[in-house]
Amino acid sequence: MLDLKKMLENLPEYKEKLKNKKFDLDEKYFLDLTSDIQNSKKELQELQSKLNKGSANIGALVQAKADNSEIEKAKAEMSALASDVKTREEYVRNKEAELKNYMMYMPNIYDDTTPIGKDDTENTVVAYYNEKPKFDFEPKEHYVLGEKLGILDFERGAKLAGARFTVMKAAASRLEMAVKNFLFETALENGFTPVSVPFMVTRNIAEGTGQLPKFEDDMFKTSNEGKELFLIPTAEVPVTNIFNNEILDESDLPINYCSLTPCFRVEAGSAGRDVKGMFRQHQFEKVEMVKFCAKDESWNEFARLTASARRVLDKLGLHYREVTLCTGDLGFGACHCHDFEVWLPGQNKYREISSCSNYLDFQARRANIRYRDKTTKKNEFVCTLNGSAMPIGRTMIAIIENYQQADGSIRIPDALKKWLPYEKINAEGELV
RNA sequence: GGAAGGCUGGCUGAGUGGUCGAAAGCGGCGGUCUUGAAAACCGUUGAUGUGAGAGCAUCCUGGGGUUCGAAUCCCUAGCCUUCCGCCA
Numbered sequence: 001m002l003d004l005k006k007m008l009e010n011l012p013e014y015k016e017k018l019k020n021k022k023f024d025l026d027e028k029y030f031l032d033l034t035s036d037i038q039n040s041k042k043e044l045q046e047l048q049s050k051l052n053k054g055s056a057n058i059g060a061l062v063q064a065k066a067d068n069s070e071i072e073k074a075k076a077e078m079s080a081l082a083s084d085v086k087t088r089e090e091y092v093r094n095k096e097a098e099l100k101n102y103m104m105y106m107p108n109i110y111d112d113t114t115p116i117g118k119d120d121t122e123n124t125v126v127a128y129y130n131e132k133p134k135f136d137f138e139p140k141e142h143y144v145l146g147e148k149l150g151i152l153d154f155e156r157g158a159k160l161a162g163a164r165f166t167v168m169k170a171a172a173s174r175l176e177m178a179v180k181n182f183l184f185e186t187a188l189e190n191g192f193t194p195v196s197v198p199f200m201v202t203r204n205i206a207e208g209t210g211q212l213p214k215f216e217d218d219m220f221k222t223s224n225e226g227k228e229l230f231l232i233p234t235a236e237v238p239v240t241n242i243f244n245n246e247i248l249d250e251s252d253l254p255i256n257y258c259s260l261t262p263c264f265r266v267e268a269g270s271a272g273r274d275v276k277g278m279f280r281q282h283q284f285e286k287v288e289m290v291k292f293c294a295k296d297e298s299w300n301e302f303a304r305l306t307a308s309a310r311r312v313l314d315k316l317g318l319h320y321r322e323v324t325l326c327t328g329d330l331g332f333g334a335c336h337c338h339d340f341e342v343w344l345p346g347q348n349k350y351r352e353i354s355s356c357s358n359y360l361d362f363q364a365r366r367a368n369i370r371y372r373d374k375t376t377k378k379n380e381f382v383c384t385l386n387g388s389a390m391p392i393g394r395t396m397i398a399i400i401e402n403y404q405q406a407d408g409s410i411r412i413p414d415a416l417k418k419w420l421p422y423e424k425i426n427a428e429g430e431l432v
Numbered sequence: 433g434g435a436a437g438g439c440u441g442g443c444u445g446a447g448u449g450g451u452c453g454a455a456a457g458c459g460g461c462g463g464u465c466u467u468g469a470a471a472a473c474c475g476u477u478g479a480u481g482u483g484a485g486a487g488c489a490u491c492c493u494g495g496g497g498u499u500c501g502a503a504u505c506c507c508u509a510g511c512c513u514u515c516c517g518c519c520a
Contacts, residue, residue, distance in 0.1 A: 059451065078500035
């Protein structure tokens with residue numbers, strides 16, 4: 001949620017920036033509503049003050065065993081006042097709920113280094129890393145290789161749960177475990193504390209990180225006997241909300257958490273995209289990094305976050321590039337985001353494998369996560385950041401496509417040999 | 433699934449309609465004493481919002497209600513504990 005005060009102070013700027021993120025602010029409605037709330041609140045406070053004093057007075061009269069008619073008269077007066085308070089309270093409550101509802105659909109504004117653009121074609125490349133691998137044969141896509149080796153089974157995945165589900169077996173399943181271990185351990189090396197969290201969350205929690213209310217169609221939901229839970233689309237949701245409605249001490253910051261969880265996504269609106277293979281699945285696992293920091297530290301932490309993501313890709317020896325998302329491609333809650341796109345020789349394309357975002361205090365306002373400032377002793381909203389390091393499935397795709405050999409076998413990256421002590425998956429799909 | 437009990441400040445815990453933002457103890461902070469520390473003693477000490485500040489408002493798990501007035505009564509949601517049943 002945006003900072004209402006700042007927003008009112010810089011309304012033209014906010015309006016322009018919201019527009020670039022596809023939100024058209026109704027200025028008159030917004031201003032009328034906010035000033036109405038301010039005035040009504042002040043009025044309410046005064047009424048409450050009067051009522052408090054009047055009631056205390058009646059209490060004193062009762063205890064002093066004052067004349068009955070005098071008490072009755074005071075009661076009648078206060079009764080009228082109490083009903084005024086009640087209607088005013090209700091009015092304020094309704095108006096505040098209305099404003100909150102409006103603001104919950106408002107995206108975060110972007111920072112000034114974010115390029116303005118319509119969609120992902122206008123993202124800007126920051127840098128390229130590592131050598132692009134050379135092949136003296138035509139590199140294949142991961143699903144061609146995987147099926148040929150008999151280790152990826154998309155048809156049976158679909159039989160079990162429909163499109164966008166995969167069955168992995170033997171060498172692929174072993175590779176998956178190795179990748180999980182590698183990613184988890186690398187996150188620890190990068191200084192993140194591991195946390196294990198629920199894979200389902202309540203509506204309130206999903207609102208805290210910004211998935212709800214706007215993106216309900218993108219989330220899987222369970223519902224039974226009136227209980228409603230959402231399957232997490234990323235560990236960001238439960239991990240960021242660990243401190244929902246809490247006040248931290250500044251000395252606790254920064255907090256760096258990582259978490260390996262399954263992720264569930266409806267992939268609404270991506271019909272027809274990446275239907276082959278396991279690039280875009282309804283269910284996948286991912287190691288996510290989440291940071292909480294003081295407001296002046298968020299850009300330093302952002303640099304550390306991207307460095308952590310890069311280290312993973314570097315260790316695997318993959319070629320990739322870092323891009324800055326433009327306003328049109330930037331997520332709902334982020335104010336700045338760098339994607340890491342790994343080179344997939346089978347597709348002959350760079351494809352997103354990690355996304356590192358700075359949310360500033362946008363999520364913290366929704367989730368009400370604050371910290372006590374050391375010097376001012378005031379409570380401030382924390383800044384939250386998160387990034388993937390990495391999704392298991394896409395990392396496997398990158399390994400399979402980049403480490404493939406002419407005969408269809410796949411070399412095991414050195415970084416994985418601790419957990420998968422083999423040279424390769426041979427052309428028969430066996431670990432040797 | 434059935435039954436009962438509970439949720440109060442950093443912690444323990446008192447408080448069942450009136451000056452209660454809340455006793456007491458612990459803890460914290462400051463001081464006396466001491467070469468220093470401990471002990472003892474004295475004082476002080478809840479939070480949030482808003483405001484330059486005095487202040488004002490709100491807060492006893494969340495939400496709603498009754499009342500002039502609610503930590504206290506009623507309804508409701510959540511969580512915790514115990515007992516019984518069932519189960520990986």
